[in-house]
Amino acid sequence: MIKFTERAPYAPVEYLYDVxxxxxxxxxxxxxIMVIRNPHYGRMLILDDVVQITERDEFFYHEMLTHVVMxxxxxxxxxxxxxxxxxxxxxxxxKHGSVEKVFFVEIDEEVINISKRFFPTVSCGIDDPRVEIKxxxxxxxxxxxxxxxxxxxxxxxxxIIGFARSLFTTDFFNAVKNCLTENGMFxxxxxxxxxxxxxxxxxxxxxxxxxxxxxxxxxxxxTYPGNWWAFAVASKGPSPREMRHAFDIKTRYYSDEIHQQxxxxxxxxxxxxxxxxxx
Amino acid sequence: MLRTxxxxxxxxxxxxxxxxxxxLQYLDRxxxxxxxxxxxxxxxxxxxxxxxxxxxxxxxxxxxxANPDIEILRFLSGLDSGFEIASEGELDMLSKIGVKPSxxxxxxxxxxxxxxxxxxxYGVNHFSFDSREEVEKxxxxxPHCNVYVRLxxxxxGSEWPLSKKFGVELREAAxxxxxxxxxxxxxxxxxxxxxxxCTNIYNWNIALDKAKALWDIAKKKGLKLRLLNxxxxxxxxxxxxxxxxxxxxxxxxSLIYERFPDDVExxxxxxxxxxxxxxxxxxxxxxxxxxxxxDWVYIDVGVFNGLMESIGGIKYSYIVESHxxxxxxxxxxxxxxxCDSFDVIDKNVALPEPQVGKLILILSSGAYTxxxxxxxxxxxxxxxxxx
Numbered sequence: 001m002i003k004f005t006e007r008a009p010y011a012p013v014e015y016l017y018d019v020x021x022x023x024x025x026x027x028x029x030x031x032x033i034m035v036i037r038n039p040h041y042g043r044m045l046i047l048d049d050v051v052q053i054t055e056r057d058e059f060f061y062h063e064m065l066t067h068v069v070m071x072x073x074x075x076x077x078x079x080x081x082x083x084x085x086x087x088x089x090x091x092x093x094x095k096h097g098s099v100e101k102v103f104f105v106e107i108d109e110e111v112i113n114i115s116k117r118f119f120p121t122v123s124c125g126i127d128d129p130r131v132e133i134k135x136x137x138x139x140x141x142x143x144x145x146x147x148x149x150x151x152x153x154x155x156x157x158x159x160i161i162g163f164a165r166s167l168f169t170t171d172f173f174n175a176v177k178n179c180l181t182e183n184g185m186f187x188x189x190x191x192x193x194x195x196x197x198x199x200x201x202x203x204x205x206x207x208x209x210x211x212x213x214x215x216x217x218x219x220x221x222x223t224y225p226g227n228w229w230a231f232a233v234a235s236k237g238p239s240p241r242e243m244r245h246a247f248d249i250k251t252r253y254y255s256d257e258i259h260q261q262x263x264x265x266x267x268x269x270x271x272x273x274x275x276x277x278x279x
Numbered sequence: 280m281l282r283t284x285x286x287x288x289x290x291x292x293x294x295x296x297x298x299x300x301x302x303l304q305y306l307d308r309x310x311x312x313x314x315x316x317x318x319x320x321x322x323x324x325x326x327x328x329x330x331x332x333x334x335x336x337x338x339x340x341x342x343x344x345a346n347p348d349i350e351i352l353r354f355l356s357g358l359d360s361g362f363e364i365a366s367e368g369e370l371d372m373l374s375k376i377g378v379k380p381s382x383x384x385x386x387x388x389x390x391x392x393x394x395x396x397x398x399x400x401y402g403v404n405h406f407s408f409d410s411r412e413e414v415e416k417x418x419x420x421x422p423h424c425n426v427y428v429r430l431x432x433x434x435x436g437s438e439w440p441l442s443k444k445f446g447v448e449l450r451e452a453a454x455x456x457x458x459x460x461x462x463x464x465x466x467x468x469x470x471x472x473x474x475x476x477c478t479n480i481y482n483w484n485i486a487l488d489k490a491k492a493l494w495d496i497a498k499k500k501g502l503k504l505r506l507l508n509x510x511x512x513x514x515x516x517x518x519x520x521x522x523x524x525x526x527x528x529x530x531x532x533s534l535i536y537e538r539f540p541d542d543v544e545x546x547x548x549x550x551x552x553x554x555x556x557x558x559x560x561x562x563x564x565x566x567x568x569x570x571x572x573x574d575w576v577y578i579d580v581g582v583f584n585g586l587m588e589s590i591g592g593i594k595y596s597y598i599v600e601s602h603x604x605x606x607x608x609x610x611x612x613x614x615x616x617x618c619d620s621f622d623v624i625d626k627n628v629a630l631p632e633p634q635v636g637k638l639i640l641i642l643s644s645g646a647y648t649x650x651x652x653x654x655x656x657x658x659x660x661x662x663x664x665x666x
Contacts, residue, residue, distance in 0.1 A: 009288045009290075010296040139281070161286060161299050161300050161303060165283070165284075165303065166281055166283075169281055169307050198295065198296075198321055198325075199296055275321065
């Protein structure tokens with residue numbers, strides 16, 4: 001059987017996947033795109049040799065990236081999703097009835113096209129009339145926003161210091177803050193607490209220079225090296241730990257219980273930030 | 280404006296993601312004149328806590344010569360690190376930040392009188408030696424001080440061999456220990472150095488065998504030793520993977536366990552391994568030229584103002600400021616800014632096209648760079664910035 005070896009640049013391990021079939025292999029203007037089928041995970045989207053989503057477990061990541069900030073807002077109406085060309089986050093955002101508008105900002109149109117072709121259950125929300133697709137760098141899009149009317153900015157990006165670097169700068173975080181409402185929140189993945197603890201802390205620190213309140217929650221993800229995936233969430237004041245409207249959507253992993261459980265305990269957070277945790 | 284760099288997959292094997300992230304954040308925020316050296320404090324902390332962890336009863340003495348920046352010294356002092364020095368200048372830096380003399384040793388076997396005078400008045404009390412003349416100097420200025428003899432050991436496989444200049448063979452070492460005792464000094468131990476950037480793990484085996492032989496001879500002579508200083512030499516990654524510190528230390532620890540008494544004190548004195556891979560040199564492209572069939576790129580740091588080790592064989596990895604989509608690479612000769620034809624850092628380096636005025640980052644450049652820099656040709660010594 002053919003095997004695919006994942007090469008995530010900063011991971012100390014390599015994952016090896018059986019490949020039933022290579023469904024697509026090509027190059028966009030920005031990256032190499034591949035879709036394979038694995039006996040366990042089903043279809044897998046791979047960008048520059050790094051697994052992005054699999055049919056079997058994509059909901060863990062998409063639900064956890066989306067629903068925490070969406071529930072921390074009493075009534076989220078306008079949302080910006082940056083990256084996530086597969087459409088998974090957009091699908092989750094649209095589950096909230098209050099949502100009127102989703103700006104879906106993806107730099108690589110080819111990823112959207114591939115997702116529509118190979119991952120219909122993930123990309124199903126992209127053509128919803130509430131969604132406005134913008135093919136551009138998310139940092140430019142946010143920098144050009146003039147009003148503070150966005151309830152959630154959600155980043156679903158690739159590698160932090162490479163391709164997606166513009167989405168992890170202080171300038172960008174400032175621009176995000178400017179476009180958020182008073183109850184608005186920002187969320188981004190910050191890699192694994194096992195393998196990239198320093199990155200998790202650095203990003204918390206950079207966000208703290210911009211936002212009054214920064215917090216951290218995690219979710220277990222089978223296909224991302226390090227698995228114990230960390231999400232940085234920032235707000236102008238309200239705590240993301242609190243849910244501000246009822247949990248009444250259909251999900252597979254996220255729930256009101258999971259919302260509370262996913263945040264790291266305060267004592268642990270303090271130790272992490274003081275770099276007193278060693279592993 | 281946000282700078283974009285062509286970060287490639289192989290860079291991940293050289294520099295920690297968080298170190299690079301911090302450096303890029305710094306470059307986004309600050310606009311200071313190049314060249315300068317960024318040093319990631321968290322990486323220094325990580326390395327300082329890693330070194331010695333697997334060796335029983337060991338203590339770290341940072342080799343100040345690797346990078347004597349006062350903020351780095353202050354930071355390490357805060358982590359309770361010891362320091363290894365060789366000159367009054369280095370001692371002066373440590374006294375400025377209030378390092379106690381008990382945390383300072385000097386392992387240079389041939390020291391200046393000026394330094395010994397300063398060390399005596401400061402209270403430094405651990406010195407290496409490998410000659411009768413040094414014993415006499417020490418006996419004159421620092422009677423009763425603790426001394427350890429430098430044994431010569433093979434340096435094969437080190438990028439920066441040290442053994443030819445220093446160290447003596449077994450018989451001579453044994454007689455020097457006796458001589459030191461006769462002259463009223465306190466002979467406490469043995470030191471050796473496997474060579475800087477040592478990628479040959481067996482050097483430690485040979486060195487510890489030899490140290491054990493000397494230990495036994497000394498015991499027969501009635502000298503009771505207590506200290507083994509195993510020098511430095513732990514390698515860091517420049518362009519390729521190297522044996523990791525845990526592997527070296529596990530090996531060294533079991534070798535020590537098999538050969539030496541349980542209560543032997545171990546001193547480790549690395550410099551490169553503490554600050555080397557925490558450092559990123561930030562340089563600017565000042566020119567390009569095509570000479571015969573060679574493409575040359577000139578940057579504002581060179582052999583004389585920071586990259587001296589490049590002529591000794593250290594090859595660095597580079598990150599070029601360029602477009603995200605730049606995929607084409609070709610071979611470059613990289614040269615420094617001075618008028619000297621010796622000022623060539625590397626040849627046949629595959630890089631995306633550098634642009635004049637844009638940056639090039641040089642990875643793993645925290646050690647033996649600015650500390651070697653001169654003002655040759657009027658180019659100033661680059662600053663170190665601890666971030």
